[in-house]
Each structure stands twice: as structure tokens, then as C-alpha cells.
Amino acid sequence: MKILVVAEMQLGKLKPSNRATIRMAQDLAAQNGGTFSMMLVGHQIGDAASELNNFGAETLYVIDAPAFEHYLADTLTDAISKLVKEYGFDRVLGGEATTARDFFPRLAGALDAGMCRGVCGLTQVDGSTCYQRPVFSGMALRTERIHTPIHLITVDPTAMGEPDAGGAGEVVPFDAGVSANEGVQFVELQRAASERPDLSVADRVVGAGRGIKSADYLDTIGKLADKLGAAVGATRAVVDAGWLPNEFQVGQTGKAIAPKLYIAIGISGAVQHAAGIRGAKTIVAINKDAEAPIFKIADIGLVADLFDVVPQLIENL
Amino acid sequence: MKILVTVKPVADPNTPPAAWIESEQGKSGSVNYVANYFDLIAVEQAIQFKDMGVDDICIVSVTDESKMAQVRSAIAMGANRATLIDPEDRKLGAYQLAAAIAHVVKKEQPAFVLMGKQATDDDASQVGPILAGILGWPQATFVSQIEFNDDKSRVKVGRETDEGVEVLDVKLPAVITCDLRLNEPRYATLPNLIKSKKAPMERLKFSELGIDENPRVTVEGYSLPKGRSGETKMVADASELVATLKEMKLVD
Numbered sequence: 146m147k148i149l150v151v152a153e154m155q156l157g158k159l160k161p162s163n164r165a166t167i168r169m170a171q172d173l174a175a176q177n178g179g180t181f182s183m184m185l186v187g188h189q190i191g192d193a194a195s196e197l198n199n200f201g202a203e204t205l206y207v208i209d210a211p212a213f214e215h216y217l218a219d220t221l222t223d224a225i226s227k228l229v230k231e232y233g234f235d236r237v238l239g240g241e242a243t244t245a246r247d248f249f250p251r252l253a254g255a256l257d258a259g260m261c262r263g264v265c266g267l268t269q270v271d272g273s274t275c276y277q278r279p280v281f282s283g284m285a286l287r288t289e290r291i292h293t294p295i296h297l298i299t300v301d302p303t304a305m306g307e308p309d310a311g312g313a314g315e316v317v318p319f320d321a322g323v324s325a326n327e328g329v330q331f332v333e334l335q336r337a338a339s340e341r342p343d344l345s346v347a348d349r350v351v352g353a354g355r356g357i358k359s360a361d362y363l364d365t366i367g368k369l370a371d372k373l374g375a376a377v378g379a380t381r382a383v384v385d386a387g388w389l390p391n392e393f394q395v396g397q398t399g400k401a402i403a404p405k406l407y408i409a410i411g412i413s414g415a416v417q418h419a420a421g422i423r424g425a426k427t428i429v430a431i432n433k434d435a436e437a438p439i440f441k442i443a444d445i446g447l448v449a450d451l452f453d454v455v456p457q458l459i460e461n462l
Numbered sequence: 463m464k465i466l467v468t469v470k471p472v473a474d475p476n477t478p479p480a481a482w483i484e485s486e487q488g489k490s491g492s493v494n495y496v497a498n499y500f501d502l503i504a505v506e507q508a509i510q511f512k513d514m515g516v517d518d519i520c521i522v523s524v525t526d527e528s529k530m531a532q533v534r535s536a537i538a539m540g541a542n543r544a545t546l547i548d549p550e551d552r553k554l555g556a557y558q559l560a561a562a563i564a565h566v567v568k569k570e571q572p573a574f575v576l577m578g579k580q581a582t583d584d585d586a587s588q589v590g591p592i593l594a595g596i597l598g599w600p601q602a603t604f605v606s607q608i609e610f611n612d613d614k615s616r617v618k619v620g621r622e623t624d625e626g627v628e629v630l631d632v633k634l635p636a637v638i639t640c641d642l643r644l645n646e647p648r649y650a651t652l653p654n655l656i657k658s659k660k661a662p663m664e665r666l667k668f669s670e671l672g673i674d675e676n677p678r679v680t681v682e683g684y685s686l687p688k689g690r691s692g693e694t695k696m697v698a699d700a701s702e703l704v705a706t707l708k709e710m711k712l713v714d
């Protein structure tokens with residue numbers, strides 16, 4: 146078994162989710178008495194490559210070229226596909242995210258390989274490793290078996306622990322032979338500037354729902370988040386209303402998060418939202434409707450008007 | 463201009479998970495089907511492009527006759543015709559679905575393919591990019607804004623990503639998958655539903671397409687996720703909440 150971890154950059158830094166992917170690679174390698182390698186793609190990524198090279202990988206392939214300054218599924222797929230074929234990798238792992246959700250299946254098409262998305266566990270069925278992943282808005286778990294020689298896996302970053310530290314692997318620059326692609330051109334990234342922690346990996350998250358009534362109240366929600374050193378997340382209702390941009394959305398079609406503390410404020414707890422917070426350690430719900438479904442998944446509940454409670458929390462925390 | 467739009471009938475997302483699992487395992491048939499919501503967004507987008515010179519919208523669906531009503535509801539939104547591929551009782555995985563759709567794409571040579579970004583049952587989000595990979599076409603996934611350039615040889619799209627809205631300029635033909643905020647799908651009216659019965663419908667069988675029959679991925683079983691702790695501790699007011707959070711060492 147030859148395992149390859151596709152590590153990723155995000156806004157000039159290593160993505161935190163790489164760590165969960167490396168953890169799964171270490172588990173797979175241990176089960177099979179083998180090793181794993183990693184690859185990192187980008188432009189001028191020497192420092193990030195050194196930072197990444199601390200987990201006992203055999204080899205770290207570095208693809209450093211101007212064509213990879215911005216993430217693009219088409220060019221990245223060509224590069225990985227070439228590396229996989231040249232070195233004969235048969236397990237390719239990445240971190241579940243909007244990038245991997247975009248390029249991994251393209252790779253599956255290009256390599257005619259089976260893929261499992263958002264794998265949260267490994268399990269043995271009749272002596273072979275199968276993959277567990279959430280389906281149906283996270284309301285069910287499915288065990289899947291891949292039959293092709295190459296397995297493509299994206300790993301749910303909220304489901305795996307930290308990787309073991311280890312030695313540095315041999316650094317091998319790899320020429321992917323990919324130049325800028327005329328078919329797809331990067332224009333820009335529209336992103337709201339924020340001083341708060343990154344929602345995907347924050348230890349504490351304050352979630353805002355339609356109950357806050359207007360965008361104006363986000364100032365108060367923000368004050369609570371800052372008191373807690375928390376990130377702000379939101380339901381689809383809040384994003385659809387244009388109160389926050391889409392990267393704040395938590396749920397089936399937004400981010401899946403696993404903070405130690407999630408405070409849901411004015412959120413009903415629809416299955417699609419619940420799908421994104423299942424990994425949270427402690428869920429606190431503040432809602433004036435005692436029947437709201439959020440109380441079924443909350444660890445701590447407070448039935449009250451959020452406009453009374455939130456200022457009191459800011460005051461008392 | 464011709465566009466292909468894919469539509470998958472899926473179990474109603476409000477189906478209790480245990481019932482859904484039973485129906486997936488062929489143990490009961492008591493599940494309601496609906497057209498995948500993200501696919502309806504794709505259909506809506508195709509219809510909105512009618513002002514831009516799109517005059518042939520073909521729905522492609524891999525489905526058996528029992529779920530025709532769901533496909534018809536999508537046609538009745540305003541599509542011209544449909545191509546149906548009967549899986550002939552096979553449980554097809556993402557790769558085989560994409561290969562079947564690729565077969566139709568190669569024959570029809572559309573200007574582009576519009577799809578939902580994921581199906582709400584499998585939540586795999588794979589068929590679109592696999593299709594692009596098979597065809598070697600450019601792809602743009604999770605699209606929430608889309609506009610043509612002047613000569614309609616390219617589209618500018620906004621993609622919903624973890625980092626923000628990513629704007630790409632994409633050459634056609636391409637595979638484009640649609641996200642929630644692209645539009646609000648219209649409802650099919652009753653007269654259109656009746657008219658849709660007359661829409662031309664090509665029927666193919668999966669076994670006739672020359673696609674490798676061996677599945678790439680199979681389902682080995684299902685389980686229900688471990689529930690959360692179960693107990694919800696109810697507190698009376700903000701100060702009891704703060705005290706509880708402090709006691710549990712969740713805040714300093």
C-alpha cells in the first residue's frame with residue numbers, strides 16, 4: 146500500500162485540516178505496516194513545506210509553480226494525477242473541504258478510481274478496510290467499500306485526532322508539467338475581513354440564527370464572541386438574508402465544525418444545521434420556543450428571549 | 463443553445479433516517495421521493511437562461527419508471543425534453559452515474575451541463591466533478607452567481623467556498639454545479655405538468671451504454687450515528703447559564 150496525503154494551503158498558510166488527514170494516513174500505514182508520503186502544491190511554499198514535514202512521512206513532494214498560486218481544480222487534478230501515476234500511489238487522502246469536494250471527484254473521473262467523501266472512520270469488513278461516512282444530512286452513517294486499485298478518500302477533519310509527531314521525510318521537488326490553464330481562470334476571492342478565529346477550527350463558536358431579527362444585532366453577537374474569544378457562525382437563514390457572507394454558514398451545505406463550545410442563539414435546529422454541529426463537544430441553545438428542535442441536541446438549554454439574555458451574558462462573562 | 467440539466471429523484475429529506483436506511487436496503491418502499499433540491503436550482507437556472515439564447519433544455523436522469531413523477535415535475539418547470547437512463551435495478555455509484563451522463567453529453571454536445579452540487583441523500587457531491595474529469599472539461603462547482611461573456615464562449619461564476627466567494631472565468635463547454643443561493647426554483651404549474659407529459663422522452667438502458675458493470679464503490683451497511691449525550695440540562699436564566707459554563711470549565 147502506497148499512501149499519499151494531499152496537503153493543502155489556505156490563504157498562504159497550511160490548512161489546519163491537513164492534520165486530521167495525516168492522522169488517518171498514520172492509522173492506515175500502521176494497520177498495513179507501511180509508510181506514507183505527502184505532497185504540497187502552491188507557489189513559493191518553501192516555508193510551509195518545512196513546517197509540514199514533521200510527521201514521519203517517507204517523502205514530501207513539493208510542487209511549487211506560478212500555475213498553482215491560486216487553487217484551481219483542473220490544474221491541481223492534472224498535477225496529482227501525474228504524481229500518483231508516476232510513483233504508483235494507491236491510497237490518496239485529502240481533508241474534506243470545498244477544495245477537496247471539488248478536485249477529488251475530478252481526480253476520480255480522471256483516474257477511474259473509487260472515492261469516499263468525508264470519511265469519519267475506518268472499519269474492517271471481511272478482512273478489508275472499509276470507510277464510514279455520514280449520509281442523509283448526517284442522520285445516518287454508511288460503510289463503503291472501494292473496489293478499484295486506487296482509493297480516493299477525503300477525511301472529515303472533525304472526526305480524527307491529532308497526528309503523531311515524527312521525523313522529516315525526503316523533500317522531492319516535482320515538476321507537474323502543468324502551466325496556466327486557459328479553460329479556467331482565477332479572477333478574485335471575495336472575502337469578508339475578520340479578526341476573529343477561523344470558524345472551521347475555532348474552539349468556541351457563537352452561532353446566530355434568524356431569531357436575531359436583523360443584521361444590526363450581529364454587533365451584539367460579535368461582542369459576545371469577542372468576550373469568549375469565539376468565532377461567529379450562522380444558519381442558512383442568516384446567510385440567505387444577506388446578514389453574513391456564505392463562508393459563515395454552518396451545516397450540511399456549509400461548514401461542519403467541532404468546537405468545544407457552540408452557543409446557538411435564535412436557531413431552530415433544523416436537520417441541515419444540526420448536520421454541521423454534531424461534532425461539537427457542548428452545545429448551548431438559547432431560544433424562546435421551548436419546542437425548538439435545537440433543544441433535542443443541546444447539552445445546555447435556556448428558554449428565553451435572546452435580546453434579554455445576550456447582553457446579560459456579555460456583562461457576566 | 464442547448465443545455466443538459468441532471469435531475470435525481472431522492473428520498474424526501476424529512477424522512478426519518480431509520481426508514482430511509484430500510485428503503486435504501488430494499489426492505490420497504492414507504493419513502494416519499496422528491497426531485498433533489500439542488501437539481502431544481504440547476505433547472506431553474508437553465509430556464510432563466512432562455513432570455514440569453516438557450517432554446518433547448520434537456521433533462522437527464524438516471525432513474526426507473528417508478529420515480530417518473532419527480533422527473534416530470536422538473537420538466538414541467540420549463541424544460542423541452544428529457545433523456546432517461548434506466549439503471550435496470552442496479553444500485554449505481556457516483557462513477558457509473560457520471561459515466562452514464564457522459565454518454566448522453568457526448569451524443570448531445572451541449573453548450574454546458576448544469577447540475578445540483580450534491581444529492582441530499584448520498585451527500586457525496588461527486589457526480590459533477592467526476593463527469594468533468596471523464597470529459598476533460600473545465601468545472602465550476604458550488605456556483606451561486608453566473609453570467610455569460612459577450613460572445614457566450616465563457617461564463618463568469620461565483621463559487622461558494624470555505625474561504626469566501628471565489629470568482630472564476632470558465633471556458634465552455636463546462637460542467638457547472640449549483641449551490642443554494644443561485645436562485646429560488648419555481649413551482650411547476652398544473653397546466654405545465656399536464657403539458658410535460660407530451661415532452662419528448664428518450665429512454666435508454668444502462669446496460670446498453672457500454673459502461674463497465676463493475677461498481678467502483680459498494681455500500682456495506684448502515685448505522686445510526688451515536689446520539690448526543692441525550693440529557694439537556696435546562697437553566698433558568700443568564701446567570702445560571704454563566705455559572706454552569708464556569709462549573710463545566712467551558713469558559714474562564
Ligand SMILES: Cc1cc2nc3c(=O)[nH]c(=O)nc-3n(C[C@H](O)[C@H](O)[C@H](O)COP(=O)(O)OP(=O)(O)OC[C@H]3O[C@@H](n4cnc5c(N)ncnc54)[C@H](O)[C@@H]3O)c2cc1C
Pocket residue numbers: 353354355356357379380381382383394395396397398399400410411412413414415416417418421431432433434437449450451452499500582
Ligand atoms: C437543501 C438544503 C440545505 C440546507 N443547508 C443548510 C445549512 O447548511 N445550514 C443551515 O443552517 N441551514 C440549512 N438549510 C436550511 C434549514 O432547513 C433551516 O431553514 C435553517 O437552518 C433555519 O435557520 P434558523 O434556525 O436561523 O431559522 P428558523 O428556523 O427560522 O429559526 C429561528 C429560531 O429563532 C427563535 N427565535 C426567534 N426570536 C427569538 C428571540 N427573540 N429569542 C430567542 N429565540 C428566538 C425561534 O424560536 C426559532 O426557533 C438547508 C435547507 C435545504 C432545503
